Amino acid sequence: MTQALLSLKDIQKYYGSARAVAHLDLDIQENEFFALLGASGSGKTTLLRMLAGFETPSSGQILLGGEDISRLPPNRRPINLMFQSYALFPHMTIAQNIAYGLEMDRLPKAEIKTRVDEMLEIIQMSHLARRKPDQLSGGQRQRVALGRALVKRPRLLLLDEPLGALDKKLRGEMQLELKRIQSEFGITFIVVTHDQEEALVMADRVAILKDGTLLQCGTPHEIYEHPQSRYAADFIGTMNFIDGVAEADGLRAASGQPIHAPRPQGIAAGDPVSIAIRPERLKIGAEGFDNTVTGTVVATAYQGLDLQLHLKTDLAAQPILVRLTAQDVDDTPLSEGSTLSIGWAAKDTRVFKA
Amino acid sequence: MKDRRPLYLMAPALAWLTAFMVIPCLLILALAFFRRGLYGGIEYTFTLENLALVFDPLYAGIFLKSAAIAGLSALIAVIVGYAAAFAIAAAPARRQPILLFFAVLPFWSNYLVRTYAWIVLLNREGLITGLAQWLGFDGELPKLLYTESAVVVGLVYNYLPFVILACYAPLSRLNPEIAEASQDLGASAWTTFRRVTVPLTFPGIATGFVFVFVLSIGNFVTPALLGGGQFQMIGNLVYAQFLTANDWPFGAALSMILIAIMMGLLTLQTFASERASGAKREDS
Numbered sequence: 001m002t003q004a005l006l007s008l009k010d011i012q013k014y015y016g017s018a019r020a021v022a023h024l025d026l027d028i029q030e031n032e033f034f035a036l037l038g039a040s041g042s043g044k045t046t047l048l049r050m051l052a053g054f055e056t057p058s059s060g061q062i063l064l065g066g067e068d069i070s071r072l073p074p075n076r077r078p079i080n081l082m083f084q085s086y087a088l089f090p091h092m093t094i095a096q097n098i099a100y101g102l103e104m105d106r107l108p109k110a111e112i113k114t115r116v117d118e119m120l121e122i123i124q125m126s127h128l129a130r131r132k133p134d135q136l137s138g139g140q141r142q143r144v145a146l147g148r149a150l151v152k153r154p155r156l157l158l159l160d161e162p163l164g165a166l167d168k169k170l171r172g173e174m175q176l177e178l179k180r181i182q183s184e185f186g187i188t189f190i191v192v193t194h195d196q197e198e199a200l201v202m203a204d205r206v207a208i209l210k211d212g213t214l215l216q217c218g219t220p221h222e223i224y225e226h227p228q229s230r231y232a233a234d235f236i237g238t239m240n241f242i243d244g245v246a247e248a249d250g251l252r253a254a255s256g257q258p259i260h261a262p263r264p265q266g267i268a269a270g271d272p273v274s275i276a277i278r279p280e281r282l283k284i285g286a287e288g289f290d291n292t293v294t295g296t297v298v299a300t301a302y303q304g305l306d307l308q309l310h311l312k313t314d315l316a317a318q319p320i321l322v323r324l325t326a327q328d329v330d331d332t333p334l335s336e337g338s339t340l341s342i343g344w345a346a347k348d349t350r351v352f353k354a
Numbered sequence: 355m356k357d358r359r360p361l362y363l364m365a366p367a368l369a370w371l372t373a374f375m376v377i378p379c380l381l382i383l384a385l386a387f388f389r390r391g392l393y394g395g396i397e398y399t400f401t402l403e404n405l406a407l408v409f410d411p412l413y414a415g416i417f418l419k420s421a422a423i424a425g426l427s428a429l430i431a432v433i434v435g436y437a438a439a440f441a442i443a444a445a446p447a448r449r450q451p452i453l454l455f456f457a458v459l460p461f462w463s464n465y466l467v468r469t470y471a472w473i474v475l476l477n478r479e480g481l482i483t484g485l486a487q488w489l490g491f492d493g494e495l496p497k498l499l500y501t502e503s504a505v506v507v508g509l510v511y512n513y514l515p516f517v518i519l520a521c522y523a524p525l526s527r528l529n530p531e532i533a534e535a536s537q538d539l540g541a542s543a544w545t546t547f548r549r550v551t552v553p554l555t556f557p558g559i560a561t562g563f564v565f566v567f568v569l570s571i572g573n574f575v576t577p578a579l580l581g582g583g584q585f586q587m588i589g590n591l592v593y594a595q596f597l598t599a600n601d602w603p604f605g606a607a608l609s610m611i612l613i614a615i616m617m618g619l620l621t622l623q624t625f626a627s628e629r630a631s632g633a634k635r636e637d638s
Contacts, residue, residue, distance in 0.1 A: 052538055074537045087535035091553045100549075104540030152539065 003066060005030045005188050006051075006156060011060035013046055013212075020046040021212040024060070028190065028205075033182050035203035036192045039235070043212035048158055048192045052081040064155065075104070080149035084160040086141050088133035094144050095120065095129040101152045115151055122181070123147040139170050146178075150185060159191045163198060175201050196236045200224060208232050230274045230352040238323075240282075242275040242316045243354065251275060251351065255314040260290040261349035272354040279308070279323035281348035289343025295320065297338050311340060379613065385606035394600035404607035413591070413608070420588040421615075423502060423577075424570035427509035431566045432559055434510065435517025439558075442518070443525035454522060458515045465512065469579050472508050473499060476580070500582030508576040513569055517562035524555040557627040564623040568616045588612055 004027035013021040021043045028034050038044040049055040050062065053074030062070045069077055080101070089097050098119050102112040120126040123143040133141055142162065149157055162178065163171045179202055182189045193199050199206045200220040207217040208231075216228045227233035234241070244253045248269045251259040259275055267273060286292050295313030305326065310319035322342055334340065386404050389397040407413065442453045460468060475481045476499040483495050498504060528551065536546040552559070574589030581587070586594075588608065595605030 052534075054534060054537075074534070075540045075542055079538075081535075081538045083531045083535055085529055085531050087529060087531035089532060089535070089550060089554075100536070100541075101539035104545070148535075148539070 004028060004063075005032075005065060006190075007061075007063040007066075008047075009061040009063065011047070011050065011057045011062065013043070013050065013055065014058045019212055021050075021057075024212070024214055026207060026214060026217065028188060031186050031188055033179065033189045033202060033204045034191070035199035035206045036190060036209060037194070037196055037199040037206050037235075038209035039194055041211075042209040044192045044194075044209050045160065046212075047209070048081070048160055048190070051156070051190065052079060052158055053077050078154050079156045079158060080152050080154040081158040081160065082145050082149045082162055084162075084164060086133075086145035086165075088141060088144055088148070090133055093130050093132060094125055094136070097133065097144060098148050098151050101148060105152070119147045119151040122150075138165055138167075139174070142166060142174065146181070150181070150187070153185075154187065156188050156190065159189060161193055162191060163195075164193075171198070178202060200236070208235060227276075227350065230276070230354070233276045233350060233352065238279050238321060240277045240279060240316070240320045241318075242277075244273050244275050246271045246273050246351075253315050257293070257315065259349065260346040261351050262346065264351055267351065267353060274352045274354045276350040276352065277320075277344055277348060279321040282320070282322045282342045282344050284324065284328055284340065285343055286341035287343075290346035291349070292341055292343035293320075294339060294341040297334060297336055297340055300334060300336060307334070309334065309340070311342065382606045382609050382613075385603055386610050388603050390601050390603050394602075396602060401603075404603045405610075407604060408607050408611050416586055416591055417588055417611070420571050423505060423509070423587060424567045427506050427513070427570045428563045428566035430506065431510045431514050431517045432521075432563050435514050435562055436521045436555075436559060438514075439518045439521035439525050442522055443528075450526070454519070457518045460511075461515045465575065466579075468512060469508055469576055472504070472511065472580055476504055476507075499580065500585070502581070502585065504580040505577050505585070505587070508580040509566070509570045509573060512576065513566040516565045516569075520562035520565065521555060521558040524558040525551075528554055560623050560626050564619050568619055572612055572616065 006026075006028040008024055008026040011021055011024040012019070024043075024047070036044045036047060046055060050057050050070075053069075053072060053076075057070055060070070061068050064077070064079070069079075089100065092100065095116055099112050099116045102115060107115075117126070120129050123146060125140065125143060125147065128136065128140065133144065136144065142165070146159075146162070159178075163174050166174060175198060178189070178191075191199070191202060200223070203220060205218060206220055206223050208215040208223065210231055216223060216232050218226075223232065224236055227236060230241070233239050242253050242259070244251050244259060246263065246267045246269055251261055251263065251273060253259050253275065261275060283289070286294070293313045293315050295311040295315075297309055298312045298319050299310040301308040307324045307326065307328075309322040309324065311322055312319045320342075385396065387400055387402070389399050389401050389403070391397045408417075438457060442450055442457065445453055473480070477483075478497075478499070480499070482498060486495055532554070533546050533550055536550045537543070541549065571587070572589045572592075574587065574593045577585055577587040577590055578593075589612075592605050592608045592612070595601045595608060599605075
């Protein structure tokens with residue numbers, strides 16, 4: 001593999017005695033769309049601020065193209081940040097906002113004008129170039145913030161919760177728009193988000209952070225289908241968990257029912273385990289599955305494309321969530337209170353140390 | 355029908371202002387157009403002499419001098435006060451109220467007492483001279499008290515809390531990410547200050563400046579106490595016309611011009627800060 005664009009080497013960050021980031025190693029490639037995913041307090045924002053230069057790591061190195069930039073002030077890094085609040089300059093017009101970073105680079109006036117006009121075109125804001133930020137909608141401000149950071153052609157663009165302030169419909173559009181712009185410009189994007197769906201949709205690779213440590217890093221598919229910890233499994237998407245215990249010859253649910261599933265390394269007989277199944281891996285029927293269970297439907301939620309059922313079983317205290325496609329449901333009458341058998345394959349089952 | 359309750363609520367304040375502010379001001383205005391009586395008092399015949407006299411080089415000079423001193427005081431107060439407000443706004447949030455309290459604390463003591471305190475500091479046997487001698491300085495210190503500089507120092511000191519409060523408000527409301535964005539885009543700390551922080555907090559600076567200027571240009575206590583007898587500002591002149599020269603019509607004419615200058619500046623300042631905050635209101 002070629003040298004990574006960005007290398008984090010054993011980064012640690014302490015605030016007093018509180019540890020925000022612990023022994024973090026991460027490589028990010030040229031032209032990658034990377035997502036840092038974590039709940040609040042996971043250290044993702046601290047990490048982002050260290051990359052932008054607003055915080056200095058307590059120890060470790062940040063290498064950009066092989067050069068240590070850990071101590072470089074923000075104005076001397078070829079990295080730009082799109083702030084969560086957008087942080088547009090309220091006293092400047094849209095065009096002036098976008099020109100600001102180029103003026104700081106002391107580019108010739110003519111070149112600044114060309115590049116600002118170009119950028120206004122790309123973010124479709126040419127007609128509003130003379131407006132002030134306060135006169136724009138949330139979505140328009142978001143595009144200006146993106147344009148202002150992009151126009152500098154940074155080697156790395158950081159985006160802090162870029163879609164957090166937008167409504168749901170706009171967010172969907174902007175996810176695709178960001179992806180398009182990223183591939184068009186060929187600039188490496190690092191997005192910080194707490195929204196796992198956003199991370200899965202946009203990113204080439206996702207890193208899950210928890211309590212300042214890197215839990216798992218991989219493609220959205222790997223992260224979704226092969227979570228390496230109970231936390232990751234729970235954090236990404238929806239997951240049913242069944243408490244159980246590992247035995248010499250297999251697994252057993254707390255209810256006593258044996259569960260057929262691939263047993264990962266490092267789990268010994270007698271260990272308590274969490275058995276996890278995605279709702280969409282559960283199918284209706286009592287025959288032909290590695291595992292089956294029968295229960296009572298306690299709630300249904302029809303969502304057009306699919307139907308979600310809450311099934312009360314002996315396996316878990318919580319009802320099991322089943323996600324069926326519309327075709328599955330057509331010939332089975334399903335209502336609250338009816339009895340239903342479901343089954344799933346051993347290969348779709350994940351097992352974690354509890 | 356429009357809700358009239360706000361009007362009722364404002365009535366007491368309006369009545370008070372009318373009785374004790376608007377009517378006296380109108381009286382002063384009227385007074386300026388009458389002749390002075392031979393032995394003081396007022397002769398009720400119309401004249402423009404009083405107003406014309408204000409523009410006599412002797413008196414116009416005092417106006418200009420007062421404006422220069424007020425302007426210098428306002429400038430120094432704005433620089434010192436803005437720096438203090440900046441520091442307070444940058445302090446940890448829970449410590450800001452106590453810092454502001456200390457900044458404003460001198461305000462709660464008597465104006466005269468505070469001004470006399472400066473006499474103690476500045477006079478020939480005062481603390482500053484004493485300190486200089488104690489540090490081994492044995493030459494002659496320049497005269498400190500009863501100078502223009504002493505008046506400026508006194509005015510700056512007295513009105514500084516105004517400026518700190520006026521500048522603190524916009525500084526503390528400033529989203530810190532905006533200054534960070536400037537740095538992120540390649541600006542140094544100084545450029546960020548000059549191109550982002552100052553323009554965004556300009557309404558506070560303007561308010562502070564106009565307040566200090568307006569309060570200083572009409573002040574007569576500080577020039578009398580720290581400027582000594584030989585030094586006059588416009589406030590002292592007005593004071594003298596009413597209380598010693600017994601020329602009420604000329605005193606009224608001076609006051610009128612002074613009030614006109616103040617009103618003009620305050621209107622400008624209100625207009626400027628309205629415009630600055632007007633844009634912000636549109637998006638909510």
